[in-house]
Amino acid sequence: MYDESIRHSLFRNSTQLTDSTTSEAAQESDSVVQFRSGMSLAILGTFLFALKSIFIKLAFAEGVGATFLLTLRMSLALPFYVLVFWKLRSRSDEQPISRSDVVRSLGLGFLGYYLASYLDLSGLELISAQLERLTLFTYPAMVALLAWMFLGETIDRRIIASIVLCYLGVLLMYGQEKTLTDGSDVRQGVALVIGAALSYSLYILFAKPTMQRIGSREFTSMAMIGSTFFIGVHFVITEPVQSLVQAKPIVYVYGLLLAFVCTVLPSFMINEAIVRIGATRTTVIGSIGPVLTMGLAIAVLGEPTSIQHIAGMAIAIVGVSLVAKK
Template sequence: MVASALSFSLMGVCVKQLGGRIPAAEVVFARAIVSVALSWWLLHRAGIPAWGNRRWLLIWRGAIGTAALLCVYAALAALPLAAATVLQYLYPPFTALLAWLLLGEPIGKRVLAAMALGWLGVLLVAQPAGLLQGGATLALVPVLIAVAGALFTALAYVSVRSLGTSEHPLVIVFYFPLVALPLSLPLVALNPVLPTPAELLWLVGVGIFTQLGQVYLTRSLTALPAARATAISYVQVLFAGGWGWLLFGESIDSWTIAGAGLVLAATLVSLSHSQRQKPS
C-alpha cells in the first residue's frame, strides 16, 4: 500500500504539470488508454485470461472507480485544494464501514486509532479554512460531490477486496481502464483539447504511474483487510507534500509538519498491526 501511495503521488505530480488545460475527462481517458495497453501486455505476458470469472462485479468496479475519479476531479476544480483533499480522505473510514457491512470484516481498535490519527493529520496538512473557520463558506454541491467521490472510492475498494477471492490482481486492474474508456469518451467529445507534445508526455506519465498504483493497490487489498489497507494509504499525503516542496516550491509550516507526524504515526500503527497479523 505504501508503494501504491508513492505511485499515486507521482501521478499527482504529472497531473499538476499539466496545469489544468486538459479537461478532467480527457485526463481520465488518456490514463485509461495507457493502462489498458499496459494491462493487456502484462496479462498476455503472464498467460492469464483477461476476462475473469465475475464479470459483472469487475464491470461494477470499473464503473464505480470511474465515477469516483470524475467526482474527485470535479471537486478539485470547484473547491480549494485543501478542502477537497480533506473531504476525499473520508474514504478510509467509509471503506472500513462498508467492508464491515458488506464483507463482515471486523474493525480493530488500532485500525480505528490509525484512521483517526491519519484524518487529523490530513486536516492539519491541508488547513482548509472553510472547514476549520467560520469565515469562509464552501458551496454545498461541490462538497457533496467530494463526499460522493470518497464514497465511490470506498465502494470500489470494497469491490476489489471481494474480487480478490476469485480474480487475479491483473484482471481487476485491467477492467478499471477498460470500463473507463467508453464512460469517459462522451465527456471528452463535449470539450476535446489537443495536447501539446509536452502535455502528451505528462499524460503518458499519468497512465504509467496510475498503472503502478493500481497494481500495488489491488495486491494490497487482496492481501489485507480493507480497513487496514486504506489506513496505510494516508502516507500518500506525506509523499504529495514532499513533491510539492521539492518540485513546486510549496511552503511547509509548523502545522504541516505536525500533520505529517500524525500521518506517519497512523501509517506506522497500521503497518505494525498488519505485521502482527501475518502469522495467522
C-alpha cells in the same frame, strides 16, 4: 520383538510430530512473507499514487481540464491493460471467467477508476494538491465502517486510532486552506473529493471477493478497460474529439507519466496488496499518501506551508505507524 515394535512406534510418532512442527513453521513463515510483501506493495503503490496530484496540477497549469486529462491518462494506459489481460488469458491452464465476474469487474471499474477519478480531478481544480490528498483519505474510514456494517468485519483499536489521527490531519489542513483561498471553492472542491472517496470506498469494499476468484491482475485489467470505456463515452459527449491532439506537447508527457507511473503500476500493486493483507489494512496504509503529496506539493508546486501543514503530516505519520506492524 515387542521392544522393536515400541521403538518403531516411538520413531514414527516422533517423525510425525517433527513433520507437523515443520509444516506449521513453514506456514507461519509463508504468512509472514505474504504480509511483508503485501505491506511493501501497499506502501510503494501509495507513493506512486501520491505523485498523481502533482502531475495533474502541472497539467492543469498548461490549460487542460479534468475530462481531457482523465481521458488522456486512461487512453495511454489502455494498451498496457489489454496486453496484460491477453497474456494472462492466453495461458493454457487458465479457467474461463464467468459472465457475472466480468460484469462485476466492469462495474467496479466504473466506481473505482472512472467515477472516483473524475470527481477527484474535478475537485483538484478547486483546491490544493495537499488538501485533495488528505480529503481523499476519508475513504479508509468509509471502507472500515461499510465493512463493519455490511460484511461483519471487525475494527480493532489500532485501526480506529489510526483513522482518528489521520482525520485530525485533514481537519488541520482544511482550516488552513479556508484562510488562504475562497471558502466556496474550498467547500465545493472538498465535496467533490469526498464523493470520489465514497465511490472508491465502494470499489475497495467489493473488489476483494472478485479478485480472489479471478486473480488480482485479471480483475485490475478488466476494471481499467471498463473505466476507459466509460471516460471515453463521457469525453465524446462533453468535449470535441479533435481537442485530444491540440494540447501542448508537455501535456502528453504528463499524461504518459499519469498513465504508467501513477496508474498502471500502482493499480496492480494496490490490488495485490488487498489480496495479501486485506482491504482495511491496505486502505489505512494509504494514509501515507497525503503526507507524501504534501511534501511534493510544497517542493515541486510551491504550495504554501505552515505549522498546521507540518502538524498534519506528523499526525498522519503516527497514524500510519499504528498499522505498520502485524
